Amino acid sequence: MSSLNASLGTALSGLIAEQGALATTTNNVANVNTPGYSREQPVLVASDPVVLDPLTFGTGVTLQSVESIRDPILESQIQQQTQAQGQYSTLSSALQQTQVNFTTSTADIGTSISNFFDSINQLSTNPSDLSLRQGVLTAAGNVANSFNTTANNLSQQQTSLDLSVVQQVGQINQLTQQIATLNGQVSSLQNVGESAGTFIDQRQQAIDQLSSLVDVSVIPSDNTLTLITGNGAPLVTGQQSFQLQTQATPSGLHDVYSQGNNITSQITSGELGGTIQARDAEIPKTQNELDTLAAGLANAVNSVQVAGFDLKGNPGTDLFTPPAGSGLGAAANLSVAITDPSLIAASSDGTPGSNGNAEAMYALNSQPIIAGQSPTDYYSGVVFNIGNDASNAAAEQSASTLTLQQLNDQRASISGVSLDEEAANMVRYQDAYSASAQVITTINDMMYATIQMSTLTG
Amino acid sequence: MRVNPNPYPDLLAAASQTQLQINMDEQEIASGRSVNLPSDNPAAAGQLVQNADQTSQTDQFQRSIGSIQGEIQNADSALNSVTTALQQAISLGVEGANGTVNSADRAAIATQIQGIQGQLLSLANLSYQGNYVFAGTANQTAPYVLDSSSPSGVTYQGNSGVNRVTLGSQFSLQTNLPGSQLFSASGGDVFQSIQDLITSLQSGTGISTAVTELGAANNYISSQSVFYGNALNQLTAQQTYLSSETTQLAQQQNTVGGTDLTAVISNLTTAQTSLQATLEAIGQTAHTNLFEYLK
Numbered sequence: 001m002s003s004l005n006a007s008l009g010t011a012l013s014g015l016i017a018e019q020g021a022l023a024t025t026t027n028n029v030a031n032v033n034t035p036g037y038s039r040e041q042p043v044l045v046a047s048d049p050v051v052l053d054p055l056t057f058g059t060g061v062t063l064q065s066v067e068s069i070r071d072p073i074l075e076s077q078i079q080q081q082t083q084a085q086g087q088y089s090t091l092s093s094a095l096q097q098t099q100v101n102f103t104t105s106t107a108d109i110g111t112s113i114s115n116f117f118d119s120i121n122q123l124s125t126n127p128s129d130l131s132l133r134q135g136v137l138t139a140a141g142n143v144a145n146s147f148n149t150t151a152n153n154l155s156q157q158q159t160s161l162d163l164s165v166v167q168q169v170g171q172i173n174q175l176t177q178q179i180a181t182l183n184g185q186v187s188s189l190q191n192v193g194e195s196a197g198t199f200i201d202q203r204q205q206a207i208d209q210l211s212s213l214v215d216v217s218v219i220p221s222d223n224t225l226t227l228i229t230g231n232g233a234p235l236v237t238g239q240q241s242f243q244l245q246t247q248a249t250p251s252g253l254h255d256v257y258s259q260g261n262n263i264t265s266q267i268t269s270g271e272l273g274g275t276i277q278a279r280d281a282e283i284p285k286t287q288n289e290l291d292t293l294a295a296g297l298a299n300a301v302n303s304v305q306v307a308g309f310d311l312k313g314n315p316g317t318d319l320f321t322p323p324a325g326s327g328l329g330a331a332a333n334l335s336v337a338i339t340d341p342s343l344i345a346a347s348s349d350g351t352p353g354s355n356g357n358a359e360a361m362y363a364l365n366s367q368p369i370i371a372g373q374s375p376t377d378y379y380s381g382v383v384f385n386i387g388n389d390a391s392n393a394a395a396e397q398s399a400s401t402l403t404l405q406q407l408n409d410q411r412a413s414i415s416g417v418s419l420d421e422e423a424a425n426m427v428r429y430q431d432a433y434s435a436s437a438q439v440i441t442t443i444n445d446m447m448y449a450t451i452q453m454s455t456l457t458g
Numbered sequence: 459m460r461v462n463p464n465p466y467p468d469l470l471a472a473a474s475q476t477q478l479q480i481n482m483d484e485q486e487i488a489s490g491r492s493v494n495l496p497s498d499n500p501a502a503a504g505q506l507v508q509n510a511d512q513t514s515q516t517d518q519f520q521r522s523i524g525s526i527q528g529e530i531q532n533a534d535s536a537l538n539s540v541t542t543a544l545q546q547a548i549s550l551g552v553e554g555a556n557g558t559v560n561s562a563d564r565a566a567i568a569t570q571i572q573g574i575q576g577q578l579l580s581l582a583n584l585s586y587q588g589n590y591v592f593a594g595t596a597n598q599t600a601p602y603v604l605d606s607s608s609p610s611g612v613t614y615q616g617n618s619g620v621n622r623v624t625l626g627s628q629f630s631l632q633t634n635l636p637g638s639q640l641f642s643a644s645g646g647d648v649f650q651s652i653q654d655l656i657t658s659l660q661s662g663t664g665i666s667t668a669v670t671e672l673g674a675a676n677n678y679i680s681s682q683s684v685f686y687g688n689a690l691n692q693l694t695a696q697q698t699y700l701s702s703e704t705t706q707l708a709q710q711q712n713t714v715g716g717t718d719l720t721a722v723i724s725n726l727t728t729a730q731t732s733l734q735a736t737l738e739a740i741g742q743t744a745h746t747n748l749f750e751y752l753k
């Protein structure tokens with residue numbers, strides 16, 4: 001039969017275990033608003049029983065461990081969605097900025113092209129009039145300006161995106177270093193069998209932050225983690241982090257290197273992926289379209305211009321400075337080649353009153369001179385493309401934000417601290433503690449009674 | 459099932475999403491446009507670019523018509539004066555052909571017709587805003603100059619060039635007739651026939667033939683001058699057409715990119731109600747948990 005002393009020990013184990021459990025609740029309540037904190041739960045197990053043939057007596061309770069409640073599969077889904085969200089929000093905000101250049105104003109490219117052709121139509125009504133000729137030159141200058149301004153804005157945006165690439169790589173390096181350090185703390189605690197919940201939470205949060213920057217895969221191994229980018233470039237192995245480097249290309253933009261390999265084009269998600277996509281794909285695409293438009297327009301106008309005669313009866317010369325053969329930089333460098341309005345070749349027969357060539361120039365307005373399209377149709381396509389890309393990116397962003405929100409909601413439903421639950425637990429632990437204390441009092445009474453009994457008999 | 463104990467981030471995200479919708483609706487109402495950025499509706503944004511270009515072209519065609527009208531009106535009235543002058547010369551010629559008129563009277567009539575000749579010369583050299591209207595495209599110098607060595611008494615210095623001006627997407631108009639076609643056409647040469655009449659009056663022979671010749675020239679130039687009347691009519695018709703096109707383009711612009719106020723205001727009201735509800739939900743969830751009841 002079990003002794004009173006043993007019962008006292010059993011009751012004491014209850015006191016200790018409930019105290020520990022209460023400490024867990026206290027910690028949960030204290031961290032109710034800590035971002036990334038996963039609620040902790042005491043793991044209580046019955047102590048090994050004592051067998052006194054033929055009976056078996058329990059020996060109380062042990063607080064075996066304190067475990068953090070989290071779902072690793074959910075965590076990895078959150079990481080993926082965080083990457084997508086980072087990518088699309090960066091891309092979307094870049095495209096929002098880009099598309100502002102293509103809203104209809106008094107000085108946008110579309111309006112300036114319309115005004116240019118309008119000025120030629122006006123000149124056609126009185127081709128020898130110098131003020132109308134000046135009107136054409138001014139309108140041509142405005143066309144050049146609108147292309148120059150838009151192209152410069154795009155380049156500036158590209159430069160600022162490039163700066164973001166460098167900054168984001170810096171942030172990634174900081175986070176991977178932090179994660180490597182946390183890996184060390186987690187494994188040193190876990191190696192001696194202790195709970196590392198807090199460090200795991202911190203590490204998880206750093207990984208979430210890293211996920212918003214770059215596509216990252218997490219490979220868990222014994223008590224530690226290995227992180228690689230989507231294409232396999234190492235970021236963290238155990239307690240070692242691998243820094244990414246940036247290096248300027250001849251164009252002035254920075255490529256991203258890992259262990260000496262250029263991985264720029266392989267980074268496809270996270271904020272860094274979105275930034276690179278905007279810098280290296282979206283903006284160059286729009287720049288190319290503008291170059292095609294500027295070069296096509298300048299070349300077509302020039303070829304009509306040289307086929308006619310100016311006010312003095314001389315053969316016409318280029319109106320726009322001829323763009324480079326490749327068309328590269330045509331929008332940024334478009335400029336008007338003449339300053340004397342009498343040099344506009346409105347005449348088709350060399351007489352000052354002829355408007356035949358002005359009419360030919362006006363007709364370019366509706367001719368397929370830009371990649372098989374009229375200038376306005378082509379420009380309208382440019383506006384559609386940028387609008388479509390911006391709208392798609394925004395839709396992807398809001399979809400991934402919504403999914404991420406749902407996943408975070410799910411994570412919170414598993415790992416979040418509920419004050420109701422903690423209050424209930426507190427009452428439970430308090431009651432159990434009181435009960436154990438009561439048991440000790442009772443045993444005390446019994447012992448006293450036993451001692452009294454021995455006094456009586458002795 | 460365990461639920462998310464901290465619904466605030468979700469509620470706040472929902473509130474900010476609704477606030478975004480409210481901002482967009484308000485912007486749409488304020489601007490009167492549903493497409494403020496290309497991404498609002500990419501296809502509509504593309505169409506609006508084309509609409510803006512077509513509207514700009516149509517407005518320009520109206521301005522160009524205005525610029526052309528003056529010159530054509532002047533040309534038309536000049537040609538009317540030419541016809542009047544020619545008819546006057548014909549009457550004088552008929553008078554001179556009468557056998558009862560003596561040579562001194564014929565000389566006086568010839569002098570009168572010389573006056574008309576001068577008038578015709580100045581009409582043929584009509585200049586409008588610095589351009590000689592009947593000079594073809596060589597319009598910076600006077601087309602007709604006196605030339606005693608020429609049988610008609612004048613020389614044509616213009617050319618036979620004509621201009622056409624585009625005044626609609628499918629419409630262009632010839633805006634001038636050269637003097638060579640109006641005054642110096644073979645079989646209807648105004649200056650030749652008036653010179654012949656003067657010569658015949660001075661000599662007293664062939665007056666009737668000269669009058670007939672002048673009559674033919676007058677008929678010819680009258681038939682040619684219909685061109686300007688027609689041109690004016692076509693310009694007026696085109697103005698009407700362009701006005702209706704402007705209206706149509708404005709309607710299209712409104713259909714494609716305008717605000718459907720009823721719909722937007724209804725959306726806005728819904729969004730505002732939803733925002734209010736969300737905020738109230740946040741306010742109410744804020745204070746309840748079990749700790750409150752454990753006393």
